[in-house]
Amino acid sequence: MSNSPERYTITAALPYTNGPIHIGHLAGVYVPADIYARYLRMQGNDVAFVCGSDEHGVPITIKAKKEGVTPQDIVDKYDGIIRESFKEFGISFNNYSRTSAKVHHDTASEFFKTMYENGKFIEETTKQLYDDKAGQFLADRFVTGTCPKCGNEEAYGDQCESCGTSLNATDLINPKSAITGEVPSLKETRHWFLPLDQYQEWLDEWIVKGHAHDWKSNVHGQVKSWLNDGLRARAVTRDLDWGIPVPVEGGDGKVLYVWFDAPIGYISSTKEWAEREGKDWKPYWKDENTRLIHFIGKDNIVFHCIIFPVMLKAHGEFILPENVPANEFLNLEGKKLSTSKNWAVWLHEYLEDFPHKQDVLRYALTANAPETKDNDFTWKDFQARNNNELVAIFGNFINRVVVLTNKYYSGIVPKPNEYSEVDEQTIAELKAYPAVIASSIEKYRFREAQAELMNLARLGNKYLADEEPWKLIKTDEERVKTVMYVALQIASALATLSEPFLPFSSAKLQKMLNFTDAESKLSGEEYSQWDKIATRDSLLPGGHQIGKAELLFSKIEDKEIEKQLDKLEATKTANAAADKEVEPQKETASFEDFTKMDLRVGTIIEAHKMPKTKKLMVIKVDTGLDKRTVVSGIAEHYKAENILGKKVTVLANLAPRKLRGVASEGMILMTENAQGKLVFVNPDEDGVEPGATIN
Ligand SMILES: [Zn+2]
Numbered sequence: 001m002s003n004s005p006e007r008y009t010i011t012a013a014l015p016y017t018n019g020p021i022h023i024g025h026l027a028g029v030y031v032p033a034d035i036y037a038r039y040l041r042m043q044g045n046d047v048a049f050v051c052g053s054d055e056h057g058v059p060i061t062i063k064a065k066k067e068g069v070t071p072q073d074i075v076d077k078y079d080g081i082i083r084e085s086f087k088e089f090g091i092s093f094n095n096y097s098r099t100s101a102k103v104h105h106d107t108a109s110e111f112f113k114t115m116y117e118n119g120k121f122i123e124e125t126t127k128q129l130y131d132d133k134a135g136q137f138l139a140d141r142f143v144t145g146t147c148p149k150c151g152n153e154e155a156y157g158d159q160c161e162s163c164g165t166s167l168n169a170t171d172l173i174n175p176k177s178a179i180t181g182e183v184p185s186l187k188e189t190r191h192w193f194l195p196l197d198q199y200q201e202w203l204d205e206w207i208v209k210g211h212a213h214d215w216k217s218n219v220h221g222q223v224k225s226w227l228n229d230g231l232r233a234r235a236v237t238r239d240l241d242w243g244i245p246v247p248v249e250g251g252d253g254k255v256l257y258v259w260f261d262a263p264i265g266y267i268s269s270t271k272e273w274a275e276r277e278g279k280d281w282k283p284y285w286k287d288e289n290t291r292l293i294h295f296i297g298k299d300n301i302v303f304h305c306i307i308f309p310v311m312l313k314a315h316g317e318f319i320l321p322e323n324v325p326a327n328e329f330l331n332l333e334g335k336k337l338s339t340s341k342n343w344a345v346w347l348h349e350y351l352e353d354f355p356h357k358q359d360v361l362r363y364a365l366t367a368n369a370p371e372t373k374d375n376d377f378t379w380k381d382f383q384a385r386n387n388n389e390l391v392a393i394f395g396n397f398i399n400r401v402v403v404l405t406n407k408y409y410s411g412i413v414p415k416p417n418e419y420s421e422v423d424e425q426t427i428a429e430l431k432a433y434p435a436v437i438a439s440s441i442e443k444y445r446f447r448e449a450q451a452e453l454m455n456l457a458r459l460g461n462k463y464l465a466d467e468e469p470w471k472l473i474k475t476d477e478e479r480v481k482t483v484m485y486v487a488l489q490i491a492s493a494l495a496t497l498s499e500p501f502l503p504f505s506s507a508k509l510q511k512m513l514n515f516t517d518a519e520s521k522l523s524g525e526e527y528s529q530w531d532k533i534a535t536r537d538s539l540l541p542g543g544h545q546i547g548k549a550e551l552l553f554s555k556i557e558d559k560e561i562e563k564q565l566d567k568l569e570a571t572k573t574a575n576a577a578a579d580k581e582v583e584p585q586k587e588t589a590s591f592e593d594f595t596k597m598d599l600r601v602g603t604i605i606e607a608h609k610m611p612k613t614k615k616l617m618v619i620k621v622d623t624g625l626d627k628r629t630v631v632s633g634i635a636e637h638y639k640a641e642n643i644l645g646k647k648v649t650v651l652a653n654l655a656p657r658k659l660r661g662v663a664s665e666g667m668i669l670m671t672e673n674a675q676g677k678l679v680f681v682n683p684d685e686d687g688v689e690p691g692a693t694i695n
Contacts, residue, residue: 006291007046009284010037011266012091013296014054014099017078018063021085022344023377024337025297027365028327032446033295034091035366038500039441041092042530048284050269051086052097052104053079056243057258058141062178071242075100085347089358090503095273099261103275104268108261109247111315112236116248120314121192122233123250129157129169130187131177137239138169138177138184140258145172149229158259159302164222166302168234189239190250194260196231199310203227206320207305216444218298218372219326223305231306236260263308266294267318285318294324301326325444328370332377333568342571345377345564353564359502360386360553366450366501379561386556394457394494394505395553400464401491402512402549405484408473413488414481415542423486426463430456430490431534437497438530450501453494460490485542488513492539496530505552512547513540577674577689598653600624602668607640610660618662619643623650631664637678648680669694 012033015021030051037049055075064071079098086096097104115121129138136142140158147155148171152162157169169175170186177184207215207223236257237246243255267285274281284290294304304324312318330337337344350361364382367389368375405411419427433456440449467483495513499506533539540546605627606620617635620627630650649669656665670678671694673687681694 005044005046007283007287007289008037008040008048009266009270009290009292010040010047010049011292011294012049012051012093013294013300014052014262014265015082016057016059017053017055017075017082017098018059019078019339020081020346020348022337022339022346023332023350023361023365024330024344026089026347026361027330027369027375027377028297029295030086030089030091031362031365032325032327032369032444035446035449035500036293036295036441036444038092038503039438039530042496042499043438044529047094048270048273049092049094050097050266050273051091051093052095052099052101052265052269053082054258054262054265055079055098055100056255056261058139058240061240061242062141072100081348088351089347089362092503095269095276097265097269097272099265099268101268101272103272104261104265105244107268107271108244108256108264111264111267111311112256112260113247114317115311115314116192118314118316120194121236122195123190123192125188125190127170127186128189128191128239129175129177129184131180131182131184133180133182134177136179137187137189138175138179139235139238139240140169142178143169143172143175143184144178145175148173158257159299161299164299164302165226166234166307168232191235191237191254192246193233194236194307194310194314195233196306196310197233199313200227200231202313203231203306203309206309211323215323216325216372218328219301219305219324222298222301226302226306234307259303259307260311263303263311288319290319292319292321294321296324296326298326298328323444328372328374330365330368330370330375330377333379333565334376341575343568343575353560354556356504357386357556359505360390360556363390363450363502366446369447371445371447379564383556383558383561386553389454390553391555393454393461394498395551397457397460397464397487398491398494398509398512398552399549401460401484401487402546404469405488405546406548408469408480408484411546411548413540413542413544413546414485416482416485417478419482419486422463422466423482426459426486427489429459430493433493434497434530434533441500446501453497453501456490456497457494460487460494463487463490488540488546489538493533496533496539508550508552512550514544514546573674573687577687596653597651599669600650600652602648602650604643604646604648607643609635609640610662613660616659619668621648621650621666621668623652623666625652628665629663630666630668631659631662632668632670634668634670634678646680671695 010033013029015025037047040047053075060071060074064074083096086093129143131138138157141156143157144154146153147160147163147165149165150160150163152160155162155167155172157167157172159166175184204227208227212220237254238257239253240255243258244261245251246254246256270284271281296304309320312320332343332345335343354360364385367385368377368381405413433452437449437452440452464487469480469483472480492513495506495509495515600623602621602623604619605622608618610616610618615633615635617632617640619630619632621630651667651669654667656663669681671681671688671692673679673685674689675687679685679688
């Protein structure tokens with residue numbers, strides 16, 4: 001593809017605006033899409049890389065209801081946060097739009113109307129799930145129940161997230177309203193259906209037979225399985241008030257199904273961009289020669305491989321995707337990422353803890369990308385990728401080259417003498433890298449591509465370590481000129497080839513090597529061009545002045561990683577507390593029963609662990625009445641010296657009893673916090689949850 005420039009429309013799944021985005025989103029969709037788009041631009045292609053916020057659908061209305069605000073408030077808030085995260089991480093969209101924008105409402109309405117006028121829908125009155133208590137129809141996320149395909153008990157009315165199958169709400173076994181928890185009734189309503197079954201044969205030809213070899217096997221396999229099960233008509237309108245109004249007769253009070261309007265958002269975003277740039281948007285969606293690529297996560301395969309293509313085909317004026325390189329899921333420290341359980345690394349929080357380390361996260365996520373199976377992000381791996389690869393290999397090589405060039409030649413690239421065999425070999429290897437990395441990127445194998453980039457840095461590191469210019473400089477200055485020249489060519493190639501993966505570091509390195517200047521010294525063509533590395537004699541010509549060394553990467557210390565692990569541990573504890581079963585209430589106590597108990601505030605004045613026991617502590621308490629001894633089972637949770645002077649609640653008139661020969665005259669009231677630690681009764685203490693018993 002690198003021979004002649006081509007037109008590409010690259011889409012990245014529209015993020016849903018009911019929360020911020022986390023590393024799973026970045027790893028699954030946006031970083032791979034960005035690597036691909038940046039690479040294609042560097043090859044001189046015409047690229048429209050578009051995305052936008054998905055702002056319709058039921059979860060947003062549910063969230064708005066819960067928070068007592070409008071759906072618009074919710075989408076405005078998260079659209080802002082998400083935009084900022086993308087910008088911070090260098091996701092190079094040509095345009096980022098939102099589906100509440102007018103251009104999108106117009107585009108989606110037009111799209112629906114065209115299909116309607118061409119008779120592409122089935123209009124039908126059917127019985128749909130209805131919540132009598134809430135007085136509304138239950139579509140999509142308003143209803144949960146058991147998935148008829150895999151048995152997942154928390155499937156939604158439009159999709160089971162466990163097996164990925166797309167569902168009609170009435171397919172659910174034991175449906176339950178997400179609003180009131182009621183069992184829904186059935187009520188008649190009129191809707192427009194997309195007859196997917198009529199496209200079954202066409203999909204079979206186009207995807208199952210036509211893309212058996214060029215689509216990823218996880219994507220191809222899923223599509224094949226759904227087609228084997230047989231497709232059915234799906235309603236593309238809903239009885240809701242948040243969304244794009246159904247623009248045809250009889251559509252009052254109804255909106256387009258969110259998954260009908262959302263993918264049209266790619267088209268609207270392209271229009272918005274073209275308008276701003278003074279371009280024509282149509283070739284990007286209607287010219288047969290344009291290559292349309294959808295980057296998504298595996299939960300969106302059904303929408304991008306079946307529903308949206310059927311819409312495009314039925315409409316008739318649009319091209320179809322050439323590929324849908326969907327990724328599997330990323331887990332965090334062995335557990336599924338979850339927004340509701342706060343089991344995530346949020347991008348805006350990451351930047352607070354690791355400012356200016358966007359490239360490190362991009363690198364670690366790509367190195368571990370869930371390209372063929374679910375994969376795991378761990379903080380230890382993140383640290384190792386940074387310290388052992390970015391710092392120790394890439395950063396170390398660049399630093400040596402730039403520092404030595406400044407030291408020996410005041411930063412001016414030396415003119416080489418005759419190449420040795422090792423030099424020839426090294427230059428030949430260097431020139432092979434652009435094609436190797438390109439080939440992996442073009443196959444959507446970004447992990448492999450990035451690993452090759454690091455291999456090029458390894459080549460540079462090894463070359464310097466073997467040639468040892470810092471020793472040679474004392475004996476053979478002429479040879480050192482050649483060695484440094486070769487090393488500078490590798491540094492220059494790294495500056496260019498790292499751009500899709502590590503855009504911030506690449507920019508810093510290009511500046512360090514003074515690329516803009518190099519450009520004018522060469523032929524005037526754009527300097528940072530992929531293929532020129534293989535064809536040009538010199539990447540940084542002799543006589544070119546480079547800048548001073550700056551650190552590209554810095555070490556991440558253990559304590560920074562421990563802080564992140566502690567954060568996750570706290571989340572785990574909070575989740576465990578939320579899930580914990582509360583002991584049932586005891587038998588009713590009469591008021592008389594209560595007044596029998598003499599509860600006093602006491603101060604601990606002495607304490608020591610009882611010898612030869614694990615749990616028992618002998619405590620002397622000043623109860624105001626007297627100073628008495630109480631034996632308490634807290635020795636595993638407190639150190640004696642730490643409880644002196646503490647005020648506690650004492651049951652003073654508990655019948656005395658002997659414990660290991662010591663008379664205990666009363667009881668200090670304790671409770672257990674969420675971590676299972678016994679604590680003195682103080683309901684405000686961290687980790688003490690409602691329902692904890694006191695004894
Ligand atoms: Zn399922």
